[in-house]
Amino acid sequence: MRNADCGSREEEPGRLILAMRGITKRFPGVVALDGVDFAVRRGEVHALMGENGAGKSTLIKVLTGVCPRDGGEVAFDGRAIAPRSPLEAQRLGISTLYQEVNLVPHLSVAENLYLGRQPGRAAWIDWRATHRKAEALLEGFGLRLDVRRSLASYSVAIQQMVAIARAVDISAKLLVMDEPTSSLEAGEVARLFATIRALKAQGVSVVFITHFLEQAFEIADRMTVLRNGTRAGTFETARLTRLELIGHMLGQDPAAVAARERARAPARAGGAARPALEARGLGRRGAIEPFDLAVGEGEVLGLAGLLGSGRSEAARLLFGADRATSGRVAVGGRPVKLRSPRAAVRRGIGFCPEDRQAEGILPDLSVRENIVLAVQGRLARAGVVSRRRQLEVAEKFMRRLGIVAAGPEQPVRALSGGNQQKVILARWLAMAPRVLILDEPTRGIDVGAKAEVERLVEELSRGGMAVVFISSELEEVARRSHRVAVLRERRKVAELAGEAVDERAILRAIAGGESHGR
């Protein structure tokens, strides 16, 4: 080990709030956890890191009683526990916050805080006391809200903090946060981190799962890395470098990781590519100002901008997912009308939407069905579908993208986030599109899968496909794009090409310091 694995050292028991030892969990056909040790100290923030499918979620599910363990023991606050439900775990003092806030959006903030435990007498609720207590509780977290308003009227970040306040108020000694920041803006993340630090000061321990390495380095005292259902090590954050962490997550040498990070999109040979998709004055009232955009065959066009800058709106117009109110689109030089996604699909455009759960996967359908959905008509002969040919296509892309599943007939909901994303990619690759629009294809997936998606983008563009690539991670956009269009406040403000494409230039354009072109 390049870094002292401090988790293997025996710790004095009193210092630990949680000690999981030799945890094993099998699912049909898969060993999800294989003798994993995981220990959390009192009052520490402990990041749980690992690729998709490494076993992070399963470990948390075992801890919080969502699913029973097949082996190993768990000691919490000095006592052996085996919770059978999240509720039981909560009573023991282990609260979990999920990616999606699971409170009741239409109830008021106060109602959400005290649901099921309102102050009052018998069936009568003392609303004045409820509101007073709610305000006081939130103030402890630096939040001043109108607790009578519905929870849904506040941002996701605020909702999350309300959820935290509720969990802590119900006497959580250990708070588990599963990807709490994936839908937050930078400012909101800072606010959440302030809350976490406040909790820490009160002696509450926090287990923090994230795909954002920077965030883990910022907030965590220690990190435990899981890889393929085993523990790759536990490390003091202060003594770990970013490259070492990635190396542990991937099971690779840090030097190899460094080399890959330095790689850039190779410059394209020859002059201007033939345009695959062109938009002129394309816009939608209330969503995005008219913009010009073109992406050529074999070119990767990056779309950069802050959340809400109009990136996704632009992508949706290019795919016909939303109807444009102005402008023209040409595919392969021929003017077309994209009135619906169907029209775009028929002209060879593919689209991976930003919200994978809501718009990407069909959770109850199998991997095969999800992959062939857009091409099933093409795979049919004289209108008769062939399951054999569908299976061939599905298996081909499962192999090519390295999709980890029990088989092509497994329902997609059972896969990890990264594998679900790959299934959606496979759906479009099966179509062999002329243009592929990827809206945040790397969000919420781990480092390894991210690298694979990036590599795939490069491979596809080299094969002549036009790719529109949207990502919040500027490095990623800078690294992979031949050209970058920058959006700010629902308007295209700059376009960078060739040597000008670098992270700092994009950042400047986003900030509005310097504008290129339009």
Place this chain on the structure above:
Amino acid sequence: MGASWRHPPILWPAVALAALLAFNLAFTRGFGVLEVRGGRLYGSMVDIVHRGSVVMLLSIGMTLVIATGGIDLSVGSVMALAGTVAALWLTSAAPRPAWAAMAAGGAVALAAGLWNGALVAFLRLQPIIATLVLLVAGRGVAQLLSDGQRIRFNRPDFEFIGTGSWLGLPFTVFVVGATLLATLAVTRKTTAGLTIEAVGNNERASRLCGIRPWLVKLLVYGFSGLCAGVAGLLYTADIRQGDPLRCGEYVELDAILAVVIGGTPFRGGRANVVGSILGALCMQTLTTAILTRGVAVEYTLVVKALVVVGVCLLQSEPFRAALLRLVGRRETRA
């Protein structure tokens, strides 16, 4: 699961049906008797298939509607509408041929189904509300058309579809069989099956895959209406009169129950047509058995309800697991 179109999980409805049949064969006198009289097969089991034909037909259409995440409450009223229109055509001043009456009834039913589909697909009404409109209005229109009267007719050529027999079996059996085979062929051999399941599973995602959810819904409700129309014609031919009040009364509930027993999940995204047929047969077997066993009529509905609850529990995986654990514990103790 994904393989539902090809390998529907019909195990539990099949087990339930087998158990019901076995019970009756063992304990209900004369249940297993089959005899040929005048070139036609008679017996309780033939009767079950014949009497169950209405609910079987409805449940085929209902399964596809439920698979898209919807529901069709109007099927009973559409039956009445189709039957009444056909009866009117049969008894008009210049009597029309039987096929024309059937076509008229079927066309009205198809139009009614498409109306439902349009409300759901274009006006985006919730299916339960959209089809409630026709549940109420359809029967009203049927009564208006017939002046609130039953329309008796004496037309053997039309009655044949409800009372006649072919190759020794009731003709209704062939109507149901043909509808089932056609539906299976379309849902399993063409892209329609996956398309319907996709819309029920995640409408927004399926739209982004180039599927037209509005078209799928329109067609599926139209098909359900057509199935109801055919069922209405069979019923009307069987009782030899167009009855705007009694034709298809409460039958939408039986159809929905058949689909539930058959194992099609209510949230949509999966269709199990064969299961629904088995579900419809279960219910008819129960009804027939209760009648032939001479159980007091007052108990009929209660017994039916108990069996339905039992079959639904059998399909619930947590319940089966709990049951197995309980049995296992017994055994280890013994």
